[in-house]
Amino acid sequence: xxxxxxxxxxxxxxxxxxxxxxxxxxxxxxxxxxxxxxxxxxxxxxxxxxxxxxxxxxxxxxxxxxxxxxxxxxxxxxxxxxxxxxxxxxxxxxxxxxxxxxxxxxxxxxxxxxxxxxxxxxxxxxxxxxxxxxxxxxxxxxxxxxxxxxxxxxxxxxxxxxxxxxxxxxxxxxxxxxxxx
Amino acid sequence: xxxxxxxxxxxxxxxxxxxxxxxxxxxxxxxxxxxxxxxxxxxxxxxxxxxxxxxxxxxxxxxxxxxxxxxxxxxxxxxxxxxxxxxxxxxxxxxxxxxxxxxxxxxxxxxxxxxxxxxxxxxxxxxxxxxxxxxxxxxxxxxxxxxxxxxxxxxxxxxxxxxxxxxxxxxxxxxxxxxxxxxxxxxxxxxxxx
Numbered sequence: 001x002x003x004x005x006x007x008x009x010x011x012x013x014x015x016x017x018x019x020x021x022x023x024x025x026x027x028x029x030x031x032x033x034x035x036x037x038x039x040x041x042x043x044x045x046x047x048x049x050x051x052x053x054x055x056x057x058x059x060x061x062x063x064x065x066x067x068x069x070x071x072x073x074x075x076x077x078x079x080x081x082x083x084x085x086x087x088x089x090x091x092x093x094x095x096x097x098x099x100x101x102x103x104x105x106x107x108x109x110x111x112x113x114x115x116x117x118x119x120x121x122x123x124x125x126x127x128x129x130x131x132x133x134x135x136x137x138x139x140x141x142x143x144x145x146x147x148x149x150x151x152x153x154x155x156x157x158x159x160x161x162x163x164x165x166x167x168x169x170x171x172x173x174x175x176x177x178x179x180x181x
Numbered sequence: 182x183x184x185x186x187x188x189x190x191x192x193x194x195x196x197x198x199x200x201x202x203x204x205x206x207x208x209x210x211x212x213x214x215x216x217x218x219x220x221x222x223x224x225x226x227x228x229x230x231x232x233x234x235x236x237x238x239x240x241x242x243x244x245x246x247x248x249x250x251x252x253x254x255x256x257x258x259x260x261x262x263x264x265x266x267x268x269x270x271x272x273x274x275x276x277x278x279x280x281x282x283x284x285x286x287x288x289x290x291x292x293x294x295x296x297x298x299x300x301x302x303x304x305x306x307x308x309x310x311x312x313x314x315x316x317x318x319x320x321x322x323x324x325x326x327x328x329x330x331x332x333x334x335x336x337x338x339x340x341x342x343x344x345x346x347x348x349x350x351x352x353x354x355x356x357x358x359x360x361x362x363x364x365x366x367x368x369x370x371x372x373x374x375x
Contacts, residue, residue: 056265067241
């Protein structure tokens, strides 16, 4: 990740997701950072009612979300598509115990990708979730972010379902590198 | 292991004596059997899978229940699979969280192959390096007794490695139904079944 990443967006979709998470009483947010999630991560850090946890690897967030639920709190995991494969085994925890789970995944390797190493996991992201029983939604338009996040949270926490929202690379904007000359 | 290494069942029984408000997460395999053998309790969450995830479940629980002490009781192999969770937990500094690693330096469930702990890895140094402010080595009952109050002292996070024997102990099998264990645990904390 480059420090200079500045995703270009049209409407304020991270704020819409944040508002939906607040309305759903999400109290823990964990993440492996991604430039596309940086605004939502900052919003959570600035909110004293949300405990933020930075992870060393994505599957930690699956287990953390389960622990939060055991303790009566709702958690959400933010990650990039490249980390979804790391989660496959830990996702069995959700199926074995029927834990609610909600993750927002910024996609790489699917739209105007410049890094070929991102493509294999990007292509496998949805399938990796689905083989483990996770329901996948795709967020393609920023104006849908709030409604989709609210529906996903309700399905996760009120119906005890594992839900992944894949945020399209086209919507986030292709990764921009700013190189000093 | 030396002959002086502790009996794992006696260790866990001593740790959980007069447990009060303690919430317990146990790592898959023998650690779950040990916790169950010490006395089944609705505030026990026994893992039968999710290897490497025990400490992260404990962290999520500790953050959600800051007024309750939380202990993760797991084995050397389980913790070795989730070494990053030492850094993640230490960075969060939950004062109500402890992790106790029962270390027999072997993968006891799978044929007693020697683990990294037996091959030179030092779990206390790893916990220290990850940022745990409180790191203990427990190799006798006096040290175990001195450590036990830390589980409740709200001055964590604490990390302890307990040197246990490889001697055989009988299996004591806790319930395997994860949905039951989840709902029982949440019910203990006052959350209704949805």
